[in-house]
Amino acid sequence: MIFFQIDKKDKSNHIYQQIYKSLKEAILERKIPTNEKLPSKRKLAEKLGVSINSVSNAYEQLLAEGYIYAIERKGYYVENITQFNNQKEAKMNFPDDLKEEFSKKDEGWLSLSHMTADISMFPFKEWMKCEKIAIKNHKNELSDISHPQGPYLVRKTISRMIALTRGVKCEPEQVIIGPGTQPLLRQVLGMQRENIKAAIENPGYSRIYQLLKDMNFEVFPIDLDKKGIDIKKVEALNPHFLFITPSHQFPTGIIMPISRRIELLNWASASEGRYIVEDDYDSEFKYGTDNIPSLQSLDRNQRVIYAGTFSKTIMPSFRISYLVLPPDLLREYKRHFSYWIQGSNTLNLITLHYFIESGEYAKHVKRMNNHYEMKRENLIKELKWKFRNDIKIKNVPAGLHFIAEFKTDKGYKEIEERAKKEKLEIYSMKRFNLLGNIEEGKKIILIIGFANIKNEDIPVAVDRLYRVIY
Known part of the structure; x- marks a missing residue:
């Protein structure tokens, strides 16, 4: 027998939801035996004083979740459900060390x-215009999964822009777009064989340092001198990957002179399997003089991996970063990640294309x-x-x-x-x-x-x- 009542005054649960919950609880607690036939929709509706549709919706939900089964022309029956090993439902005590405190930093901070x-001067109106154009002209691209490296149109625009502003020499095919420098580097570094040595500036970017350690790389922080990372220590260590910020060393601000840049490129080209990762994180902002060309622009042997981002120029929450890979690493990347689902928002990427092409991006950076x-x-x-x-x-x-x-x-x-x-x-x-x-x-x-x-x-x-x- 089925014993429960419906509260028609309960506005928080529809009638069919009350029927569904009561029957589910009775089934799980074995109050209704396995394989027992449930009342017909009409009989249960009459007993509860509700509409047949309410009972029908409850039965269909129970059927969909596997609590009951149906036999054609006969009706609905209770399914044989495996019982939990621990019959008593323990109250979950969430660990204190995993709890987060929500606080608004803008309250007096x-x-x-x-x-x-600073997004106070961001031209949202112009960005929205570009977004409308992107939606109008690219409905097919927006309805499909993007290329693993990002839409070709956007990669072409980025490659042309960084050639003009940073002197970076690359084809659109060499550009890989992603939601951040860290996940992009994790992909590239994850392709490497074991026993890889990496070196990073000290002081330096702690997030990249932690990433390398988490990936079980042998990581060596190298001290700086007045020109940037100490070339003698680099040569003594001979890492496979060298992570540097030559245009504005983070955090000391050292701008690496041409002599040290050439020394590092000569070191990288002297042996196979050496790469320099150039993180050009905020090179757009230079005061009093013109921008300094990238290290990649001087590279004649395809040994520099160039990393750029729009987090400083547009806003961090857009999550648009990119790498420029040398051809040999690009070939490996394509072999490993041809299945990859692109991580950045395609609408934002295509909007960025029009934002750059319209000249609004250059105006914004200058402003x-x-x-x-x-x-x-x-x-x-x-x-x-x-x-x-x-x-x-x-x-x-x-x-x-x-x-x-x-x-x-x-x-x-x-x-x-x-x-x-x-x-x-x-x-x-x-x-x-x-x-x-x-x-x-x-x-x-x-x-x-x-x-x-x-x-x-x-x-x-x-x-x-x-x-x-x-």
Whole structure:
């Protein structure tokens, strides 16, 4: 027998859902025996005082999920369902170490982070116009899965753009588009054989360092000199992959001179199987002089993997990055990833094509270059006025950050804790010292970003930083 009632006043559950849930519970608890025939739709509807359609919908849902089975012209029967080993449903206690706290950073927080971009001046209206054109002209592409490396049209546009702005020499076929530099590098590095040595600048980009370690590469941080990564240590180590940021070393800001660039290219070409990964993460922003050509533009032996991104120029949330692979690595990539489903949003990619082709992208970069230069000058001026002789700024006119050294008796940990209390987002050199052996005492070094701080908030942010340091 079936014993349950329907609450017609219950607005949170439809009548058929109440019938479905009650029958499912009765079946799972063995209150209705296996293979027992259920009442006909009409009989159960009359018993519950509901419509036949409500019972029919409940039966169809139970049938679809496998709780009952149907025999033609006979009716519905209870399925033989395997029981859970643990009959008592234990309440799940989610581990505390996996819980996340949601907090809005904009509630009184100010940011001197190097990771952000200023979207207050982004030409959304022009972007939307390009998006409408993309939808109108590319319905077939938008309804299909894109090429594993991204739409050819977009790759052609990117290859032409970086040839003009960065001197990169490549065909559209060499461009691989993805949702970030890290996942793209993971693909390329995942093709390599075992016992591969990798070297990276120290201080350097900790995310790439961690990626290499997680992939079980033998990773060697190499110190810098005044020209960038130490060439003698590179030659002594002879890694298979060398990760560098020559146009604006991260985080020190060193711009690698032509002499060191040629030395590195000569080293890479001296033996098979050596590659330099050039991360050109913010080269669009240069103040006072023209952009410096990429390392790849000097490469005559196809040994440079060029990595670029639109995260700094458009916005990080669009997730559009790309690699330019030498032909031999491209051949391997195609062999390994011909099945790959492209990770970036196809509509955004085709919109980007029209945004670049219309000239709006170049206008936006030029506008932001002037905007960032002004903010950078204002921030440096305010810091020097506030800290006087207690600050040394490495004033490299490029990128979206600079490094500043402060005299203080406080350590890095205390500085970070005080910054949180002041609601000031900052990052120290300790984060980017890959071996964790940074000198403590008498001074600290901070990576000062200026992309996402409003001009009017600069004095307030500097005041907070002053309280953090002292």
